[in-house]
Amino acid sequence: MANGSRIIMKDDGSLTVPDIPVIPFIEGDGTGPDIWRATRMVLDAAVNAAYNGEKAIVWLEIYAGEKSREKTGEWLPDATLEAIREHVVAIKGPLTTPIGEGFRSLNVTIRQRLDLYACVRPCRYIEPVPSPMKNPESVNMVVFRENTEDVYSGIEFQAEASETKEVIRFLKEQMGVFVPEDSGIGIKPISAKNSKRLVAKAIQYALDNGRKSVTLMHKGNIMKFTEGAFNRWGYEVAKEKFKEQTITEAKLWDKFNGVLPTDKIVIKDRIADMLFQQVLLRPEEFDIIATPNLNGDYISDALAAQVGGLGMAPGANIGDRCACFEATHGTAPKYANQDKVNPSSLILSGAMMLDYIGWHEAAEFVNKGLQKMVKAKTVTYDLARQIEGATKVKCSEFGQGIVEKIKRM
Numbered sequence: 001m002a003n004g005s006r007i008i009m010k011d012d013g014s015l016t017v018p019d020i021p022v023i024p025f026i027e028g029d030g031t032g033p034d035i036w037r038a039t040r041m042v043l044d045a046a047v048n049a050a051y052n053g054e055k056a057i058v059w060l061e062i063y064a065g066e067k068s069r070e071k072t073g074e075w076l077p078d079a080t081l082e083a084i085r086e087h088v089v090a091i092k093g094p095l096t097t098p099i100g101e102g103f104r105s106l107n108v109t110i111r112q113r114l115d116l117y118a119c120v121r122p123c124r125y126i127e128p129v130p131s132p133m134k135n136p137e138s139v140n141m142v143v144f145r146e147n148t149e150d151v152y153s154g155i156e157f158q159a160e161a162s163e164t165k166e167v168i169r170f171l172k173e174q175m176g177v178f179v180p181e182d183s184g185i186g187i188k189p190i191s192a193k194n195s196k197r198l199v200a201k202a203i204q205y206a207l208d209n210g211r212k213s214v215t216l217m218h219k220g221n222i223m224k225f226t227e228g229a230f231n232r233w234g235y236e237v238a239k240e241k242f243k244e245q246t247i248t249e250a251k252l253w254d255k256f257n258g259v260l261p262t263d264k265i266v267i268k269d270r271i272a273d274m275l276f277q278q279v280l281l282r283p284e285e286f287d288i289i290a291t292p293n294l295n296g297d298y299i300s301d302a303l304a305a306q307v308g309g310l311g312m313a314p315g316a317n318i319g320d321r322c323a324c325f326e327a328t329h330g331t332a333p334k335y336a337n338q339d340k341v342n343p344s345s346l347i348l349s350g351a352m353m354l355d356y357i358g359w360h361e362a363a364e365f366v367n368k369g370l371q372k373m374v375k376a377k378t379v380t381y382d383l384a385r386q387i388e389g390a391t392k393v394k395c396s397e398f399g400q401g402i403v404e405k406i407k408r409m
Contacts, residue, residue, distance in 0.1 A: 004020040004022040004056075005022065006086060007022075007023075007357065008088070009321060009322070015356075015357060019055045022057075022058045022060050023059060024083045024090040024091075025061060025090065025091050025092065026063065026065070026095070027067070027093050028094045028331065029094060029331045029333070031335050031340075032094055032095075032327075033336075033337070034335075034336075034337065034339055034343070035093055035327060035345075036346065037395075038347065038398060039347045039350050042370075042402045044056070046369065049406050051362070055362075060087070062084070064092070064095055064106055065095040088322050089325075089353060089356065089357060090325070091324070091349065091353055092326045093346060094330050112147075112148055114317075115320070116322070117201075117319055118319070119143075120142060120144055120317075121300040121303075121313060121314070121328065123304055124139065124140045124141075125137050125139050125306075128374070128387060129308035129383060129387075130308060131307060131308055136306060139279075140287075141286050141303055142288050143300040144199075144289065145292075145293060145297065146190075146293050147293060147317060149191060149292075150188055150189070150292045150293030151294050152294070153187065153189055156184065156186045160182060167185050168183065189226075190229060190230050190292055192233050196237040197320075199214070199233070202290035203238060203245075203288075203290075205288060206288045211287045212260060212265055214267050214287070215270055215290070216234040216270075216291070217292075218271070218292065219272045226292075227295075234290060245265060246267050247260075248266070248267055248268070252266050272299075300313070314349040315349055315352075325350065325353040327345045340380065341381075342380040342381075342398070343380075347370055347399070350366060351366035366406075369402040369405045369409070372402075372405045373401050373402050377391060379393065379398065
């Protein structure tokens, strides 16, 4: 294989992708190496099948987590972050969060250090994966979760600590707010800039992918100046940047009697607790969901449960200058090196990555190959124990099975 070259992001945000791009990968901790090996073989097969060998990926290993700690003495070396910046696109397995040292969360640190402000989580049903829903095929949503602020900013003060008492004293004396003396304190920043760029990315995604609505999820009835402001800023950016392409839900009913014009997408909002109910009862009414960080964490996992769990849920963290695609589940260390777990989350995230770089044909091969494998009921143990008549296979066998189906397409 010839030496590859870097993907380049131009000033307008578009990508220049060579036929042989170099893409960094972090295999991950726990079950990460198993699912990465399966994912890599599927992605390579899909690219080869889609482009008859004229395109290929050169994989560049970079380090984070336990393997990085062993090799470099650091959980997350600066060189790893720089490699993602330089190569624009990367993919990674699940990472351990260090206990008692290092970063609060390696995943959160990568997002914040690289300003990957949009966590993008598609949730779509693949037949015949077991689901608690009566009609799981109605679930076809994409969550855009703000990634850099909210309570995940990590601004906390421990109960009884001297600095916490100072914060409590300030709140009481300067702001007229009573807080019990033995409280821990957390700060929840939500800014106009970060809210607007997240919602703008969600709207652009809806326009680019033929979606019909963007729902702003918030708890603004209670947190009026944080989540309520997120909701207000969401409507503002829709009007500022997408005035000709968007319409509010109120105008949709007042002017068009609820019938969406073909050249518009509707911007609407729902209170967070209400939306949790509505995505269960009326999932067909929701398309793209844009939300602050904590709500997005909750709703994306809840939606994943509706389509078969985190093992079937892909995800990406995307900023204006680079993107990192990842498995959405944890490391599951008790299954490490057993060639057992379901690699579908990382495989589907790889398909998202191929779409992101414009290799849509290869992404389609990945998606269809995995769908055919699941529909044939040839699956890993987590699905085999739930699907009647299923054949249980190893993680590597599941990946190889997808490869064989891709070759026959």
